[in-house]
Amino acid sequence: MRWQLVDTIEELIVDQSIWGTKVYDPEEEFFQDHFPGFPVVPGVLIMESLAQISGKLIGYSVRLSRGDWPFPILSMMNRVKFRKFIRPGETIRLESKISEIRRDFCSVKVRALVDSxxxxxxxxxxxxxxxxxxxxxxxxxxxxxxxxxxxxLWSSHPL
Incomplete structure (x- = not known):
């Protein structure tokens, strides 16, 4: 099974940034346990959504410069912060900006926003x-x- 945790890509600027959206369906089974009476999107799924959209930015950017898909694989996360709960049904804006890109790795800064x-x-x-x-x-x-x-995911993509 492949989890698709990004709904749309709204903008992708090669070698720079990407943003898109995700809305978690309130009917998802995991909300019954996370948490009963007060469902919130699990932090690990938020980070995975951000990793997936980052992977699209990195993959597309490297493809244009090198001519092949690098198949980026999340290796590490630093300075992870969960500031507020995200509730099912809320539209999450997923943002990723490239900090550094090298031949065999890339680092990005990511944010998940609701209502700015x-x-x-x-x-x-x-x-x-x-x-x-x-x-x-x-x-x-x-x-x-x-x-x-x-x-x-990216309806206006040039490929």
Missing amino acids: KVHSQAEQIFVFNAVPLADETEKERVEALERAELKK
Whole structure:
């Protein structure tokens, strides 16, 4: 199963930043336990949403400069802060800005906002393709999946 934790990409500026949205459905099963009578979006899912949108920014930016998809993999998070609860049904603005990009890793600063107020933030560090793909056919298949997913999320993308 592949979790899709980004609903839209609204803007992507190559080598700089991206923002998009996510709304968690109040009917999701995990809200029954997190927390009964006061459902909130689990922090780990907020960080995963931010990692997924960051991965799109990094992947697309590196593809344009290098010509291949780097398959960014979240490796580390620093300075993670959860300032306010996010409730199911609220529209979350997911923001990511590239801090540093090198040949085999990238660091980004991420924020999750609701109604223009920062609810969560962190620094996320990604490594590129930590597990090499088996062969060229597998690489082409994964690249095609990445392109299709990017097109689905980012309606104005140029690919």
